[in-house]
Amino acid sequence: MTHLLELIANGVSLGLLYSLITLGFVIIFKATRVVNFAHASFLLLGVYVVAAAQPRLGFAAAAVLGLAVTGLLALVAERLLIARIDQRDHHAMAIVTIGLNVVLTAELTRRLGERMLPLGAPWDGHVVHLGPLSLPLTVVITVVAVPLLIGGLTALLTLTGWGLAMRASIADAEGAALVGIRLRRVSALAWGTAGLLAATAGIGLASFPNPGVSVSLGAVAIAAFPAAIIGGFDSLGGAIVGGLIVGVVQVLVSGYQDALSFLGLGVGDVVAYLVMIVVLLWRPSGLFGSKEISRV
Amino acid sequence: MSDDTLATARPAAEARAGVPPARSLPQRLRGAALPAAVLVALLALPFYVEVFWLRIGLFAMAAAVGALGLTILFGAAGQLSLGHAFFVAVGTYGYAFLSGEEQGHVRGLGLPPLAAAVSATLLAGLCGLLFSPIAGRLRGIYLGIASLGLVFLGHHLLLNARPVTGGYDGRAVEPFSLGGFTFSDASDLILLRVPFGAVESLWYLFLAVTAAATLVARNVLRGRPGRAFRLVRDSEVGAATMGVRVDRTKASAFVLSSMFAGVAGVLTALAFQRAVPDYFDLHLSIDFLAMIIIGGLGSTSGAIAGATFVIALPIVLARYADALPLIVGPGQNGLDASIAAQFVYGALVVAIMLTRPGGLSAMVTAVRDRRARAAPPTPAPTPARDSVRRTP
Numbered sequence: 001m002t003h004l005l006e007l008i009a010n011g012v013s014l015g016l017l018y019s020l021i022t023l024g025f026v027i028i029f030k031a032t033r034v035v036n037f038a039h040a041s042f043l044l045l046g047v048y049v050v051a052a053a054q055p056r057l058g059f060a061a062a063a064v065l066g067l068a069v070t071g072l073l074a075l076v077a078e079r080l081l082i083a084r085i086d087q088r089d090h091h092a093m094a095i096v097t098i099g100l101n102v103v104l105t106a107e108l109t110r111r112l113g114e115r116m117l118p119l120g121a122p123w124d125g126h127v128v129h130l131g132p133l134s135l136p137l138t139v140v141i142t143v144v145a146v147p148l149l150i151g152g153l154t155a156l157l158t159l160t161g162w163g164l165a166m167r168a169s170i171a172d173a174e175g176a177a178l179v180g181i182r183l184r185r186v187s188a189l190a191w192g193t194a195g196l197l198a199a200t201a202g203i204g205l206a207s208f209p210n211p212g213v214s215v216s217l218g219a220v221a222i223a224a225f226p227a228a229i230i231g232g233f234d235s236l237g238g239a240i241v242g243g244l245i246v247g248v249v250q251v252l253v254s255g256y257q258d259a260l261s262f263l264g265l266g267v268g269d270v271v272a273y274l275v276m277i278v279v280l281l282w283r284p285s286g287l288f289g290s291k292e293i294s295r296v
Numbered sequence: 297m298s299d300d301t302l303a304t305a306r307p308a309a310e311a312r313a314g315v316p317p318a319r320s321l322p323q324r325l326r327g328a329a330l331p332a333a334v335l336v337a338l339l340a341l342p343f344y345v346e347v348f349w350l351r352i353g354l355f356a357m358a359a360a361v362g363a364l365g366l367t368i369l370f371g372a373a374g375q376l377s378l379g380h381a382f383f384v385a386v387g388t389y390g391y392a393f394l395s396g397e398e399q400g401h402v403r404g405l406g407l408p409p410l411a412a413a414v415s416a417t418l419l420a421g422l423c424g425l426l427f428s429p430i431a432g433r434l435r436g437i438y439l440g441i442a443s444l445g446l447v448f449l450g451h452h453l454l455l456n457a458r459p460v461t462g463g464y465d466g467r468a469v470e471p472f473s474l475g476g477f478t479f480s481d482a483s484d485l486i487l488l489r490v491p492f493g494a495v496e497s498l499w500y501l502f503l504a505v506t507a508a509a510t511l512v513a514r515n516v517l518r519g520r521p522g523r524a525f526r527l528v529r530d531s532e533v534g535a536a537t538m539g540v541r542v543d544r545t546k547a548s549a550f551v552l553s554s555m556f557a558g559v560a561g562v563l564t565a566l567a568f569q570r571a572v573p574d575y576f577d578l579h580l581s582i583d584f585l586a587m588i589i590i591g592g593l594g595s596t597s598g599a600i601a602g603a604t605f606v607i608a609l610p611i612v613l614a615r616y617a618d619a620l621p622l623i624v625g626p627g628q629n630g631l632d633a634s635i636a637a638q639f640v641y642g643a644l645v646v647a648i649m650l651t652r653p654g655g656l657s658a659m660v661t662a663v664r665d666r667r668a669r670a671a672p673p674t675p676a677p678t679p680a681r682d683s684v685r686r687t688p
Contacts, residue, residue, distance in 0.1 A: 102645065103646070105638070
């Protein structure tokens, strides 16, 4: 029983981190209709900067630097690449992000190689005992901090002017432009925010009990794709639910791997895709996605 | 090879009228001269060129067949698939399993190689058919992500279905043989003082398969199915009102492209003579995508050119690492050739999408059009955009 509870806590924590990645992904998609295939390498870049700068700057400053670099990179990618493409051509925009991903991954692979850089976060290595449960401190911090972060984001979106501008341009880009909302600014903001979210999630993913920053972290971040699909591609709530589902299922399946040995070794890594395919067969636009309506 | 599969590659007026330009006999002959010359050159190549280059040619041809499949699916039908590596893997392991003999813990059915190759292709098509309930219901980008799942699930299967795949270490592949002749180093055929080992004999086999695949792809793209694919890509509603069954058309594009991938898988197996799971990961799918983008979406000759470029680049860079600035050979400190190749083609994909979304084939067409009309009154048509643009 304690084992199950620990697994669930770990799963929720992982799921919340996935939710952050997926949220960024969905925000970009909603604001600019781009499926950002470079999202995983944004994340990897963020944590790489943190891990590389941390011995000299200390963790806090390095984390701020990592966030800034990733947010800036996302912003620049939007300004220099996405904004220059026909905004109706969704395929072309997606392909540009694939190309960007290839280049970024190549650069990070060159820098990291086979190495594993320690993240050096102050919460690394600590374990908290809650009654019978013993959980890594990372898990506790994630479970507390990420909902706060998501709450803050929601507050920004609902209470502030730019949140209103964002929501308006998502609902009806043309109408929003007509009432004087600067769409360019909104899409740049969306990309920047998504970059920040990705880097934040990356810091969580590279923390204890995970050993640190390596190239394989980018592959972990790809799990945000099925999460986004499960939740429905254009729903912010769905992104959170999708991330949680993927995280919990992944940790549970890995935890009970012995009982599930008929599915093969390492099934935890791919179970998200199984769930995704089942969900797609049942609901082609995900759990909370809006159905596409075509007007003739 | 000339390519005017896309209506957009022709001057706009003709395309609008929907009538192919009538060509006189000399024009046709001139059109056929270039492909014929290329074919003769390719046939003569094994007698003049080192094994190193021939081997690159084998990999390039294997990739080209897969790229042809993807260009039908994505270029024509507008269905972005990142699952191509999975279907290539089905072809590879299908062939290895069906033709293989039992050795150790790895099983095999020991079928004749030709039967195994054909069945492996059909098997890949069948897998495509099984996935098409999903593929048919999803649009472009959604399919791209859903098909990502195939690659990961497929890789998991390859690692775990040990009796069929040999697990992590992979399994050996039976050499191809036809009518008593074996396409391997064991054959002692010598033509014009060139020993015909595996690479030389496979060269001709691959050439025949690639030529056949190209013809099939061109006919599909130019004919009724290709038109239906493009119509579905541009407007599903429009296609439905014209009597095209949208779901079925999308599914058939998917099955067809899986079969091309299956053939590519068989060729890959023969070229490598070994099947290893780690080859069939997401990188391979992205490589295929890069090939058809660099070559030009929806163009058969573009797919072949793009495949050759993407395959040859890292190998050639590695070979001339000493002569090239910045790049070093494997194991040395510096810019690795494979990473350098990733930089080049990733940047190329971005640059092409930003400037000329039609890729190489559009550039060739533009140059040819400009030359054909000595002083063009209008700028050359930009087939570029239209090949990927979708109406909102």
